[in-house]
Structure formats: structure tokens, C-alpha cells
Amino acid sequence: MIEADVAVVGGSFAGVSAAIMLARARRRVVILDEGQTRNRYAHASHGFLGMDGAAPEAIRAKGLSEVQAYPTARLVDGRVTAITGRAGAFVLEGAEEVRAARVILAYGQRDRLPDIPGLEECWGKTVAQCPYCHGYELADRTTGLLAWEAIPMHHSVHLSDWTDDLILLENGVEVTAEEAARLDRPGLRRQAGRVVRVHHAAGAIEAVELEGGARVGMRALYLVTWQEPASSLGEELGCEVVETPMGRHLRVDEHQRTTVRGVFAAGDLARPFPSATQAASTGNRAGAACHQDLLGILV
Ligand SMILES: Cc1cc2nc3c(=O)[nH]c(=O)nc-3n(C[C@H](O)[C@H](O)[C@H](O)COP(=O)(O)OP(=O)(O)OC[C@H]3O[C@@H](n4cnc5c(N)ncnc54)[C@H](O)[C@@H]3O)c2cc1C
Incomplete structure (x- = not known):
């Protein structure tokens, strides 16, 4: 059994950033982590200060080694x-029992993808959600945009700075007259029909197959995933959840406190949009707030 002031569940951008604040405050902090970061499917992570283009695992390993240097x-x-x-x-x-006065939940979110054979193999390589993460590398390609439960109107405009050859794959989702008018622009074409398979070579997308067998060629594909906590630990503790059109995450206040006393949350788990930098930022905030809570000075 390990005794600590704070237990941090999740040892990635948010969890390590939180833990380092507590270690620098000379508090006993234990990070518990199973190493399945959300971006593990990608070869490179972009936009993280000083580490642009580094492998996700390399960033995590560096962070973990820095925090473990504190005694x-x-x-x-x-x-x-x-x-x-x-x-x-x-x-x-x-793996080990840990007793702690406070808990920081930083176990991230998981992305639920539509059940289309071949899609998962391309995820994080040529199939993506976030153009800031992948758009630069996938730019100037014939690019699909997959509708799934809703027409992704935001992405249909957002992607225009990365490609002028965008195919909206309607995938059985009805397009309203108002949406059709907004989708009617140069550089975007609509493709009716349900997508039944993704054809690829080692994760490099080549085409999607529609019901009936027709193939639509493309070299990149975007979609909006359904996002949910990577674990149910917070909900089991009684932490309140926020529902958004994109999924669910834990509710926190400006100090990253959940609705359960002594339990903080940070990173993707506590916000609707994935970003490594913002995960680190909220982890940093959670670590400092948690330390001040231990001292009884967090208002
Ligand atoms: C394909 C893809 C590519 C991306 N590329 C970028 C990019 O280029 N730039 C960018 O800014 N963002 C990118 N993102 C988003 C980025 O991955 C997340 O914003 C970031 O990883 C969030 O950090 P986090 O610390 O909150 O969670 P995570 O990095 O997901 O880490 C959570 C950790 O908690 C662990 N964990 C979960 N449950 C438990 C449990 N019960 N017990 C112990 N440990 C647990 C996990 O195994 C994992 O190690 C990408 C996302 C995806 C899906």
C-alpha cells in the first residue's frame, strides 16, 4: 500500500502537468497510469510548445521522467x-492500493468511431477529427468529410483552409434545405449514399465504398467522433457530467474542482475539445489548486 497526499489518475499531458506542481510543492504525489493516451494512434503530435512533431509516446515519456526526478x-x-x-x-x-487525501482525475476521453470496416485502421493517420492536429500534413488532398448522425456543418467550412477538394459523404444523414444552401460552395461536392467500407493501404486511405459498391477516391477523411470519459471512475464517485452534442465530460469549476469534494479533474476529461496544450494547462491549474486545497486556502 502506498500513502500519498494526492493520487493522479492518468499520466499524460494533464496528469503529469498536475503532478509536477504538487511535486514542486514537495507533496507526495502518485501517478497511476496505464499508458493508453488518446493520441496513441498518431505518429506525431503537433502544436505542443517545444515538441511540435514529436511522437506522442516520446512526449509522455519525457514528462514522466521529469516528474519522477522529484523525490x-x-x-x-x-x-x-x-x-x-x-x-x-x-x-x-x-496494480497497487493507494491511499490519498485528494484525487486528480486526468484519465482523458476516448473517441467512439462509426462502425465502418477499415476506418479504425486509418484513425490518426489519414482519418482524423482535428484539422489543427493533422490538417497541415493532409493538406491539398482530395478529402472526405463523413456525416454521422448529423451533417458536420462546422467542419465543412473549417476545412476550406486545408483543401479545395472536399467531398461531403452524406452517409444516410438527411441534409436540410438550409444546410444544402450553405454547402453549395466552390471546392465542396456532396455525395449521397451510405458508406460501408474504407479501403486503405496500411492506414493510408484510398477510397470509401458506398452501399451498392461504388467507390469514391480520397486521400484524407475527417469526421466528428463521439467523445466520452475513458473510465467511469469519476461518475462512480458521483462527479457530475456535462452532456454536449459531441459527447460527455466531467463538470469542473474555475479551479478544476469536480462536484465531489476533494476530487479534481483536468485535461480532455474536463472539457469538450481535445488539445494537448490545453490539457497541460488545466493539469497545471488542477495541481496548484489541489495543493492550495490541502493547505485549506482554496476559496
Ligand atoms: C488521433 C489523435 C491525434 C491527436 N493529435 C493531437 C495533436 O497533434 N495535437 C494536440 O494538441 N492534440 C492532439 N490530439 C488530442 C490529444 O491527444 C489530447 O488532447 C490529449 O492527449 C489529452 O491529454 P490528457 O492528459 O487529458 O489525456 P490522455 O493523453 O488521453 O491521457 C490519459 C491517460 O490516462 C490513462 N488512463 C485512462 N483510464 C485510466 C485508468 N482507469 N487507470 C489508469 N490510467 C488510466 C490513459 O491510459 C492515458 O495514459 C489528438 C487526438 C487524437 C485522437
Whole structure:
């Protein structure tokens, strides 16, 4: 059994940033992490200060090695399976039992993709959600935009700075008259029909196949995923959840406090838009706030 002031669940952008604040405050902090970061499908991560284009695993490893250089910080590998207790006396179960006065949840979100054979193999390579993450590398290609439960109107305009050959794959979703008028612009064509398969070579998309067998060629594809917490630990503790059109995340206040006393949340788990930099920023805030909470000076 390990005793700590703070247990941090998740050892990536948010969790490591939180832990380093606590280690610098000379507090005993334990990071529990199973190493399945959200961006693990991509070869490179973009836009993170000083590490643009580095491999996601390299960024995580560097962060973990920096925080572990502090004598009061340690890492436990493996998945946390349960958290019980209350502020001042939490118990985390997993590879090792950890007892901590406070908990920071930084276990990220997972993306649910439509169930189309071949799509997952391309995810993070030539199939993407975020043009800031992937758009520069995938620019100037014939690019698909997959409708899934709704027509992605925001992306249909957003992508215009990366491609002038965009195909909206309607995929069985009805297009309203108002949407049709807004989609009617140079550089964008509409393709009716349900997408039944993605054809690719080692993750490099070549075409999508429509019901009936027709193929539409493309070399990049965007879609809006459904996002949900990567674990149910927060909800099991009673943390309130926010529902958005893109998915669910934990509710936090300006100090990254969840609605459960002594439990903080940071990173993608606590906001609707994925971003490594913003995950690190909210982790930093959670770490400092949690430390001040331990001292009883967080208002
Ligand atoms: C394909 C893809 C590419 C991306 N590219 C970029 C990019 O180029 N630039 C950018 O800014 N953003 C990018 N993102 C978004 C970026 O990945 C996230 O914003 C970022 O990883 C969020 O960091 P986080 O610390 O909140 O969560 P994560 O990085 O997802 O880390 C969460 C950690 O918690 C662990 N964990 C989960 N549950 C448990 C549990 N029960 N017990 C123990 N550990 C647990 C996970 O295994 C993981 O290690 C990309 C996302 C995707 C999907």
C-alpha cells in the first residue's frame, strides 16, 4: 500500500502537468497510469510548445521522467479499477492500493468511431477529427468529410483552409434545405449514399465504398467522433457530467474542482475539445489548486 497526499489518475499531458506542481510543492504525489493516451494512434503530435512533431509516446515519456526526478513523486503502472472514500481518505485500487487525501482525475476521453470496416485502421493517420492536429500534413488532398448522425456543418467550412477538394459523404444523414444552401460552395461536392467500407493501404486511405459498391477516391477523411470519459471512475464517485452534442465530460469549476469534494479533474476529461496544450494547462491549474486545497486556502 502506498500513502500519498494526492493520487493522479492518468499520466499524460494533464496528469503529469498536475503532478509536477504538487511535486514542486514537495507533496507526495502518485501517478497511476496505464499508458493508453488518446493520441496513441498518431505518429506525431503537433502544436505542443517545444515538441511540435514529436511522437506522442516520446512526449509522455519525457514528462514522466521529469516528474519522477522529484523525490516525492512516483509512478504506478496499470489501470485504476475503483476509487472509494472521501476528501482526506480516498482509496484507489489497481496494480497497487493507494491511499490519498485528494484525487486528480486526468484519465482523458476516448473517441467512439462509426462502425465502418477499415476506418479504425486509418484513425490518426489519414482519418482524423482535428484539422489543427493533422490538417497541415493532409493538406491539398482530395478529402472526405463523413456525416454521422448529423451533417458536420462546422467542419465543412473549417476545412476550406486545408483543401479545395472536399467531398461531403452524406452517409444516410438527411441534409436540410438550409444546410444544402450553405454547402453549395466552390471546392465542396456532396455525395449521397451510405458508406460501408474504407479501403486503405496500411492506414493510408484510398477510397470509401458506398452501399451498392461504388467507390469514391480520397486521400484524407475527417469526421466528428463521439467523445466520452475513458473510465467511469469519476461518475462512480458521483462527479457530475456535462452532456454536449459531441459527447460527455466531467463538470469542473474555475479551479478544476469536480462536484465531489476533494476530487479534481483536468485535461480532455474536463472539457469538450481535445488539445494537448490545453490539457497541460488545466493539469497545471488542477495541481496548484489541489495543493492550495490541502493547505485549506482554496476559496
Ligand atoms: C488521433 C489523435 C491525434 C491527436 N493529435 C493531437 C495533436 O497533434 N495535437 C494536440 O494538441 N492534440 C492532439 N490530439 C488530442 C490529444 O491527444 C489530447 O488532447 C490529449 O492527449 C489529452 O491529454 P490528457 O492528459 O487529458 O489525456 P490522455 O493523453 O488521453 O491521457 C490519459 C491517460 O490516462 C490513462 N488512463 C485512462 N483510464 C485510466 C485508468 N482507469 N487507470 C489508469 N490510467 C488510466 C490513459 O491510459 C492515458 O495514459 C489528438 C487526438 C487524437 C485522437
